[in-house]
Amino acid sequence: MRLAIDIGGTFTDIVLEHKTDLFTKKVLTSSPQPEVAVIQGVVELLKENKINSSDIKMIIHGTTLATNAVIERKGAKTCFITTEGFRDVLDIGYESRFDQYDILIEKTMSLVPRKYRYVIEERTDIDGNIIKPINKKKFQNLVDIIKNEKFESIGIGFLHSYGNPKNENELKEFLLKHLPDVEVSISSDVCPEIREYERFTTTVVNSYIKPLISTYLKKLDTKLRQKGFNCPLLLMTSGGTLTNVISACNNPVRLVESGPAGGAILATSIAEDLKLDKVISFDMGGTTAKITIIENQQAIKAREFEVDRKARFKKGSGLPLRIPVIEMVEIGAGGGSIARVNKLDQIITGPDSAGSNPGPACYSNGGDNPTITDADLVIGKIDADKFAGGKIDLSKEFAKNAITKNISDKLNIKTETAALAISEIVDETMSNATRVHTVEQGHETSNRTLIGFGGAAPLHISRVAEKLRVKKIIIPTNASVGSAVGFLKAPFGYEVVKSLRMLLNKFNFEKVYNLLTSMKDEAKKIIQNKSDKTEYIEERFAFMRYAGQGHEIKVPIDNEVLYTKDTNKIKESFETNYEKLYSRILPNADIEILTWSLSLSIIDEKSTKYIELDAYKSIKENSLIDFCDYESGEKIKIPNYERTNLKPGDFINGQCVITEDQTTIVVSNNFNTKVLSNNFLQMEHIDNE
Numbered sequence: 001m002r003l004a005i006d007i008g009g010t011f012t013d014i015v016l017e018h019k020t021d022l023f024t025k026k027v028l029t030s031s032p033q034p035e036v037a038v039i040q041g042v043v044e045l046l047k048e049n050k051i052n053s054s055d056i057k058m059i060i061h062g063t064t065l066a067t068n069a070v071i072e073r074k075g076a077k078t079c080f081i082t083t084e085g086f087r088d089v090l091d092i093g094y095e096s097r098f099d100q101y102d103i104l105i106e107k108t109m110s111l112v113p114r115k116y117r118y119v120i121e122e123r124t125d126i127d128g129n130i131i132k133p134i135n136k137k138k139f140q141n142l143v144d145i146i147k148n149e150k151f152e153s154i155g156i157g158f159l160h161s162y163g164n165p166k167n168e169n170e171l172k173e174f175l176l177k178h179l180p181d182v183e184v185s186i187s188s189d190v191c192p193e194i195r196e197y198e199r200f201t202t203t204v205v206n207s208y209i210k211p212l213i214s215t216y217l218k219k220l221d222t223k224l225r226q227k228g229f230n231c232p233l234l235l236m237t238s239g240g241t242l243t244n245v246i247s248a249c250n251n252p253v254r255l256v257e258s259g260p261a262g263g264a265i266l267a268t269s270i271a272e273d274l275k276l277d278k279v280i281s282f283d284m285g286g287t288t289a290k291i292t293i294i295e296n297q298q299a300i301k302a303r304e305f306e307v308d309r310k311a312r313f314k315k316g317s318g319l320p321l322r323i324p325v326i327e328m329v330e331i332g333a334g335g336g337s338i339a340r341v342n343k344l345d346q347i348i349t350g351p352d353s354a355g356s357n358p359g360p361a362c363y364s365n366g367g368d369n370p371t372i373t374d375a376d377l378v379i380g381k382i383d384a385d386k387f388a389g390g391k392i393d394l395s396k397e398f399a400k401n402a403i404t405k406n407i408s409d410k411l412n413i414k415t416e417t418a419a420l421a422i423s424e425i426v427d428e429t430m431s432n433a434t435r436v437h438t439v440e441q442g443h444e445t446s447n448r449t450l451i452g453f454g455g456a457a458p459l460h461i462s463r464v465a466e467k468l469r470v471k472k473i474i475i476p477t478n479a480s481v482g483s484a485v486g487f488l489k490a491p492f493g494y495e496v497v498k499s500l501r502m503l504l505n506k507f508n509f510e511k512v513y514n515l516l517t518s519m520k521d522e523a524k525k526i527i528q529n530k531s532d533k534t535e536y537i538e539e540r541f542a543f544m545r546y547a548g549q550g551h552e553i554k555v556p557i558d559n560e561v562l563y564t565k566d567t568n569k570i571k572e573s574f575e576t577n578y579e580k581l582y583s584r585i586l587p588n589a590d591i592e593i594l595t596w597s598l599s600l601s602i603i604d605e606k607s608t609k610y611i612e613l614d615a616y617k618s619i620k621e622n623s624l625i626d627f628c629d630y631e632s633g634e635k636i637k638i639p640n641y642e643r644t645n646l647k648p649g650d651f652i653n654g655q656c657v658i659t660e661d662q663t664t665i666v667v668s669n670n671f672n673t674k675v676l677s678n679n680f681l682q683m684e685h686i687d688n689e
Contacts, residue, residue: 001016001017001018001051001055001056001057002016002017002056002057002058002059002060002488003015003016003017003042003056003058003059003060004017004059004060004061004062004262004484004485004487004488005038005041005042005059005060005061005062005484005487006061006062006063006259006262006481006483006484006487007029007034007037007038007061007062007063007064007065007259008029008064008259008285008286008287008483009029009064009068009285009286009287009288009334009336009353009355009356010028010029010285010286010287010334010335010336010353010355010356010359010455011026011027011028011029011285011286011356011455012026012027012028012029012030012034012037012038012041013025013026013480013481013483013484014026014027014038014041014042014045014481014484015478015481015484015485015487015488016045016046016049016051017488018049018051022477022478022485023045023048023049024045024478024480024481024484024662025041025042025044025045025048026041026391026455026480026481026662027040027041027044028356028357028359028392029355029356030356031355031356031357034063034065034216035216035219035220035223038220039223039224039227042224042227043227052228053227053228053229054228054229054230056229056231057231058231058232058234059224059229059231059232059233059234060234060235060236060242060487060488060490061220061233061234061235061236061487062235062236062255062258062259062261062262062483062484062487063255063258063259064258064259064260064287064288065212065213065216065255066209066213066252066253066255066256066258067256067257067307069208069209069212069213070111070205070208070209070256070307070308070319071307071308073111074212075111075153075208075209075211075212076151076152076153076183076207076208076209076210076211076212077149077150077151077152077153078111078112078116078151078152078153078154078155078204078207078208079112079116079117079118079145079146079149079151079153079154079155080112080116080117080118080154080155080156080157080200080203080204080207081117081118081119081120081142081154081155081156081157081171082117082118082119082120082156082157082158082159082200083119083120083122083123083158083159084119084120084121084122085119086119086159086196087114087117087118087119088114089196089197089200090110090112090117090197090200090201090204091110091114092197093107093197093316094197094316096316097316098310098314098315098316098317099314099317106310107310107317108308108309108310108317108318108319110201110204110319111204111205111208111319112155112204112208116149116151118142118145120134120135120138120142120171121134121135121138122134122135122158122167123159124158124159124160124161124163124164124166124167125160125163126160126163126501127163127501128160128163128164129163129164130164130166130167133167134167134170134171136170136174139171139174139175142175143174143175143178143179146175146179146182147179151182152182152183152211153182153183153184153185153207153208153210153211154175154179154182154183154184154185154207155185155186155187155200155203155204155206155207155208156168156171156172156184156185156186156187156203157186157187157196157199157200157203157204158187159196161186161187161188161192162187162188162191162192162193162194162199162498162499163499165186165188165189165192168186168187168188169186169188171186172184172186183207183210183211183214184207185203185206185207185210186203187199187200187202187203189250189251190202190203190206190251190253191203191322191323191497192497192498192499193322193497193498193499193595194499194501194594194595195322197320198304198320198321198322199322201319201320201321202253202320202321202322202323205253205256205307205319205321206251206252206253209252209253210249210250210252212252213248213249213252213255214249214252217233217235217245217248217249218245218249220233221233221245232244233245234492235247235248235255235258236255236258236259236261236262236487236490237254237255237258237261237324237494238254238255238256238257238258238261238323238324238325238326239254239261239301239323239324239325239326239495239599240261240264240265240299240301240326240490240491241490241491241492241493241494241495241599241601242487242490242491242492242493243494243526243527244526247494247526253321253323254323254324256307256321256323256325257305257325257326257328257330259483260283260288260290260292260326260328260330260483261325261326261483261486261490262482262483262484262485262486262487262490263281263283263290263292263453263454263482263483263486264281264283264290264292264294264299264326264328264486265299265486265487265489265490266281266453266476266482266483266485266486266489267279267281267283267292267294267299267451267453267486268281268294268297268298268299269486269489270451270474270476270680271294271297271449271451272297273610273678274474274610274680275297276294276297276449276474277295277296277297278294278295278443278447278448278449279293279294279295279448279449279450279451280292280293280294280434280438280445280448280449280450280451280468280470281293281294281299281328281451282430282434282450282451282452282453282454282457282461282464283452283453283454283457283482283483284333284334284335284430284452284454284455284456284457284459284460285334285335285454285455285456285457285483286334286335286336286353286355286356286373286455286456287332287334287336287337287353287355288330288331288332288333288334288353289330289331289333289334289430289433289454289456289457290328290329290330291328291329291330291430291433291434291437292326292327292328293327293437293438293441293443294451295443299326299327300326300327300441301324301325301326301327302325302326302327303322303323303324303325303497303543303554303597304320304321304322304323304325305320305321305325305327306318306319306320306321307319307321322497324495324497324597324599327441328437329433329434329436329437331350331351331429331430331433332350332351332352332353333349333350333351333372333426333429333430333433334350334353334372334456335360335371335372335373335376335455335456336353336354336355336356336359336360336371336372336373337349337350337351337352337353337354337371337372337426338350338352338353338354338369338370338371339369339370339371339372339375339403339406339407339422339425339426340369340370340406340407341406341407341410341411345410345411347407347411347418347421347422347425348425349372349422349425349426349429350426350429353371354367354369354371360372360373360374360399361374361395361398361399361401361402362374362377362384362394362395362396362398362399362402363392363394363395364393364394364395364398367402368402368405369402369406370399370402370403370406370407370422371402372422372423372426372456373399373456374398374399374402374403374419374422375399375403375418375419375420375422375423376419376423376456376459377394377396377399378396378399378400378403378415378416378419378628379416379419379420379423379627379628380625380626380627380628380635380657381423381459381627381657381664381666382394382459382664383625383659383664384396386659386661400415403415403418403419403422404418407421407422414633416628416633416635417633419628420628420630420633423460423463424463424630426460427460427463427464427467428467430460430464431464431467431468434464434468435468445468445469445470446468446469446470446471448470449470449472449473449474450464450465450468450470450472450473450474451473451474451475451476452473452474452475452479453475453476453479453480453482453483454479454480454482454483455480455662455663456663457479457482457663458475458479458480458663458664458665458666459663459664459665459666460666461473461475461665461666461683462666462667462668462670462671462683463630463666463668465671465683465685466668466670470685471684471685472682472683472684472685473671473681473682473683473684474680474681474682474683475665475680475681475683476680477678477679477680479663479665480660480662480663481662491537491601491602492527492601492602493523493527493536493537493599493600493601493602494522494523494526494527494599494600494601495523495597495598495599495600496519496520496522496523496597496598496599497595497596497597498515498519498595498596499594499595499596500512500515500593500595500596501592501593501594502592502593503547503590503591503592503593504544504567504570504571504574504590504591504592504593505567505590505591507567507570507593509562509565512562512596513562515596516540516562516596516598519596519598520538520598520600523598523599523600524600527600527602535602536600536601536602537600537601537602538559538598538599538600539556539597539598539599540556540557540558540559540596540597540598541554541555541556541557541596541597541598542554542555542557542570542574542593542595542596542597543555543593543594543595543596543597544574544591544592544593544594545591545592545594546578546586546589546590546591546592547589547590547591547592548589552592552594552595553574553577553578553581554577554597555570555573555574555577556573557570557573558573571591574591610676610677610678611677612677613648613649613676613677615649616649616650616651616674616675617649617650617651618651618652618653619641619646619650619651619652621639621640621641621656622640622641622642622645623639623640624637624638624639624640625637625638625640625657627657630668638655638656638657639652639655639656639657640656640657640658640659641656641657641658641659642658642659642660643658643659643660643665643681644660646658646675646679646681647675648675648676648677648678648679649675649677650674650675651672651673651674651675652667652672652673652674653672654667654669654671654672654686655667655668655669656673658673658681665681667683670685670686671683671684671685671686672684672686
């Protein structure tokens with residue numbers, strides 16, 4: 001038996017896995033103390049299924065707490081210590097503007113103000129040679145400053161410390177000895193890669209959230225043990241693998257996208273089971289929507305992304321983090337996203353959310369701003385009596401009042417029309433984000449399958465699919481807790497990235513072999529699997545470029561190449577990948593390697609129950625319900641089905657609403673619905689030509 005826990009901005013999702021069965025629970029997130037809702041939900045779920053806490057063998061946890069702490073600026077009081085002359089790197093950034101012509105441009109401010117950045121005399125060169133030893137006379141002065149300012153966390157980032165971390169380690173040891181209650185993060189541990197701006201920002205973010213996350217995880221671990229859980233607690237990382245609590249406490253920056261990563265893993269697993277090569281994963285919860293491209297049954301991965309963007313789709317408007325991460329776009333569009341009328345009399349939604357407290361107006365918890373959930377309730381997408389399994393009573397009257405007061409009266413339109421407009425605006429926002437992200441990755445949307453999960457995605461997915469011209473949609477079972485289900489499918493593993501610069505024509509096999517061996521040992525240490533018989537999946541990549549270029553591309557490195565010492569194969573692999581991206585190569589240019597990546601994960605036996613059915617039969621609805629029609633704006637009657645009554649082989653023709661305990665699937669009149677052999681719903685576009 002295993003438990004998966006996903007803390008979102010609005011709901012905390014809990015999934016209990018017992019052999020082949022899954023039991024689920026959704027509870028409102030207790031924002032000030034997230035562990036309270038976790039313990040409450042876990043205890044209720046076990047009690048409902050008559051299971052003892054001692055029976056649970058593993059707990060897997062993902063959370064958005066790290067992201068929210070950065071966005072809301074609710075981290076620890078932090079200072080940053082760097083090489084003399086580089087105090088302003090965090091402000092200078094890329095020395096560019098993300099919007100060249102905006103004279104009122106607003107940049108994301110560093111988490112550490114300039115007055116809290118301190119410098120020290122030292123210098124290491126690009127090859128890791130120490131050309132100026134660290135000035136230890138300044139150490140005591142730094143200790144006094146940190147004590148006086150009452151800093152809770154310290155970040156240390158020296159120039160070229162990825163090549164030689166000696167100076168950073170010396171300062172770290174001194175500070176830990178004299179300031180045992182203060183957290184210390186060094187860039188050579190957090191992000192040992194070339195490019196000081198990304199390395200410094202990643203270290204600062206790690207320092208900023210370290211006290212909060214480490215305190216939370218230790219508190220949660222303690223409370224779980226007090227409740228009788230004696231099993232390992234594992235954390236989901238942004239890269240899609242699992243790690244232990246110690247590693248998560250030391251490098252919490254790797255948890256920044258841990259919740260959404262679970263959803264991407266679920267979608268990848270579904271793509272494998274159904275043999276789908278071109279997929280868009282669409283995860284819409286209470287606070288945000290996340291879109292991921294899955295190509296050839298693999299989620300696209302990256303090693304850099306931005307958090308806290310000031311401009312929604314503008315690269316460079318946020319804080320760059322250099323960590324292994326599943327490539328995705330995340331926008332403020334969820335069930336709790338607030339709708340309003342702007343100065344141009346336009347309806348806009350998000351990115352701010354009503355969250356779990358006070359929540360949407362229909363929660364009757366003091367919220368008076370209209371949200372997407374309020375609009376969905378008024379339209380008829382949500383059954384007020386069955387929301388969250390009947391655990392939360394929704395008030396349609398409160399939802400109508402909020403929309404009327406804040407939208408309808410200002411624009412002089414009917415309440416139902418305003419609700420349809422709110423829903424249409426958020427659908428277009430999500431569709432546009434998907435289009436932009438897909439095009440940026442070099443793909444199109446129309447030839448892809450849309451896999452939807454999260455509490456709000458099934459409500460909106462058919463309309464989003466119409467806008468993207470997608471012909472097929474998959475809604476898995478337990479879709480409302482999709483990310484938590486994905487945690488249970490995640491491999492236990494770790495990725496290590498380190499910079500070691502060299503030209504390909506001067507390739508030093510001994511140096512590379514020693515580096516990759518040490519990286520493998522580091523990954524094994526994090527995984528902490530004591531069995532000598534454990535089989536690992538090992539992946540190696542080099543980040544390469546033509547000498548003199550500003551950026552590099554990711555190139556797979558075959559293990560055999562290093563043993564045969566064949567640089568020609570490395571060159572061929574680089575040129576193949578370069579030509580794929582840029583349609584040409586530079587035959588006479590030197591090739592340079594900057595950074596190496598090695599990931600280890602424990603092999604997991606895959607099993608699939610999916611069998612293609614030969615025939616489907618039409619079924620009769622359970623009832624007819626009121627629904628606001630998108631085209632006419634008038635109320636109409638449409639079929640309603642209970643998902644628990646649907647069986648493999650069932651077929652539903654056209655528009656309908658399918659209700660289940662924790663979400664609702666809304667199917668437009670352009671789609672037919674099939675129930676697959678594994679109980680997944682497959683919606684197919686009706687070809688009217």
